[in-house]
Amino acid sequence: MPIDVDSVREDFPILSIKNDGKPLVYLDSAATSQKPKKVINAVTRLYRKYNANIHRGVYRISELATGEYENSKKSVAKFVNAAGMEEIVYTRNATEAINIAALSWGEQNIARGDRILITEMEHHSNIIPWQMLAARKGAYLDYVKIDRDSYTLDYASLEEGLAKSPKLVSVTHASNVLGTINDVKSIARKAHEAGAKMLLDAAQSVPHMPVDFRDIDTDFAAFSGHKMLAPSGIGVLYAKRGLLDQMQPVLGGGDMIKTVDYQEFSSNDLPWKFEAGTPNIEGAIGLGAAVKYLKKLGMENVREHEKALTRYALDKLSGIKNVSVFGPEDVEMRAGVVPFEIDGVHAHDIATIFDSEGVAIRAGHHCAMPLVTQVLKRTSLSRMSFYVYNKEEEVDKAVGAVTKVKNKFMIE
Template sequence: MEARIRQDFPILDSQIKGEPLIYLDNAATSQKPVRVIQAITDYYQRRNANVHRGVHTLAEQATRQYEAARDKVAAFIGAQREEVIFTRGTTEGLNLIAAWAGRVLQAGDEVLITVMEHHANLIPWQEVCRQTGAKLVYAYLKDGRLDLVDFRAKLNSRTKFVSLAHVSNVLGCINPVEELASWAHQVGAYVVVDAAQSVGHLPVQVASLDCDFLVFSGHKMYGPTGVGVLYGKKEILTKFPPLVFGGEMIASVSEQEASWADLPYKFEAGTPPIAEAIGLGAAIDYLADLDMARVEAHERELGAYLLAALKQIEGLTLYGPTEFQQRVGVFSFNLAGLHPHDVATALDYQGIAVRAGHHCAQPLLTYLGQGSALRVSLALYNTKEDCQALIKALEETKEFFHGLG
């Protein structure tokens, strides 16, 4: 599977500083297969037109492709097409949901999130709580994953929204959303799921998760940047008002008032990310052809292998679960006595791309007692040889810097 798949990603043939590229920064963004690149190029070369606005041939072709992408997203996550709203990415989706929450929340209400959240699922809630007088409540960790006892204890009748990552972009742990959503719904809370780190790596079905909202980005699942998806249950989206106004999201407009288009169009004002949505549709076709169960199995096998190897490195402190159950191939760690940025730079000289920093999760890093960490993240095109090269490079980097000391 690996050799054939790698041929689909031309960037993997690149060299970095004279070394073959080993790309291990997939939690930040994934590489794009030829199918996605060609779909975007084809749109601009052959079908470039605005959607929903014209009866000429190019407009109709563009509209068909754009709406076909929506159908693909809906099928991929098990949603109705009316429940799929195209956004610019996960961040915009979470901001829209938080803004809607501002219409619902009152002083004394609570929003429950976790300490592992990406800033995109934290700062919007800080802001809406500040504006409404609601309280932002955090659930914390136990053994490198969410403390379920703490989470459940903090759910109460004042909890109106629960928002959490399906998979942590730092810890790599998979949160048991089905169970958490059941608890949240028992107290009448809406459940928001950030699926940015899961939807390209695990089979994700909104019905089984029973979340009220789910968001993700195209660029982390082999699609283009600049497009994402906001899923919401139809009965909830029907009640929520639009927050962005202009062309395309209206049914009619008079001098003093307007009425809104049906779902999902009332939430897609202006020219949407047409080429990007078409590219996302191509990425979904690619993943569907591979079969997400096979993708998950490959990454689980590779992740378990890499986790075992990382645990053998002396002086390496791993954050998150120490066993591979309930996690994905995202590993954050530090090496004793070495700054993460120095290690990342040394790895780059060997062609290995990893991430160093706070990973847009400063409250989590602070909770862990760290200012920054290295992060290695796997994708379907990574191999055991990639993992072996990483382990060798980490050991050599340790020896080099300790030798300087």
């Protein structure tokens, strides 16, 4: 069922604001998403009606808060088809989730001379934790190349990387810069055949398309709540139960223990073993509400909506002289992310002029410097990105802003 974008927009209070009389055109959802009333209300309802710490109180509101926190985990587990909430560890964000995998599984399983395989299209969150681990252990970090013409992974380069028997393959599901959607199911299969574990950076996929971790057969996955309509400060580390059982906790403190004596402790059951201290209760409850909202829209419909908008934007931009767009041409292989440049104009100037038209876009290296500077040979790029609340008229406004930039800089 197509998304009724006008009715969806009614759910997002921020979309009715104006800056200097111009309505907000928010085209930066790959950075963070806006929040629907259902999420805002779920969070304020906690504060107004049952705010208390979880897993501690034996009184009514603490039990209510604990129940809602755990319900959130159960719905997240179902949303990504995990085997159960034991496989869902709440973190601050995708970045923290990947770091926990590196600091726990990586610390225990990567040794001197081992190899870790990532790709040239990773976000810094899926590069730096592996650089740090490799430096600590004396391991090697290898990169799967990107095909410079199609902006997809070079699968021959993947085979070369796998032939070196890496211990881990860590790859993004969808690129936050190019939008490229990788064939992660086949990458997971090949990684396993090569004897490696697989980590999926799902920060740009779980919010935007149906994603089934068990079908992909990934060992680990990471994503952030704030990119999928939920509050910031809540993210997810998914891992197969057998791995989480073997992994040591990274942070110690309250709630992650079963027993403690003067010298030793025993770890709590999953997933609490990895959640030391009071967690982000309101974030978790907001994430539960966000998942419910997305499920009601239907993830297939979300994906179709974004595909149509991306096709529309690519068609509009490709007809404009002196404007270049990057990323796969085929929207079947592309998330709702459209990076572009205007000849001779810095991305920050573009974003500033867009802002004067009420259009919010991202400009810079997009936390993917190896991709932007080494592969694309750019210092920065502008990027539009879409979500459930965006509509074609907003793309038209962005295209109008492109004309304004060109006029201002006297570009033909």
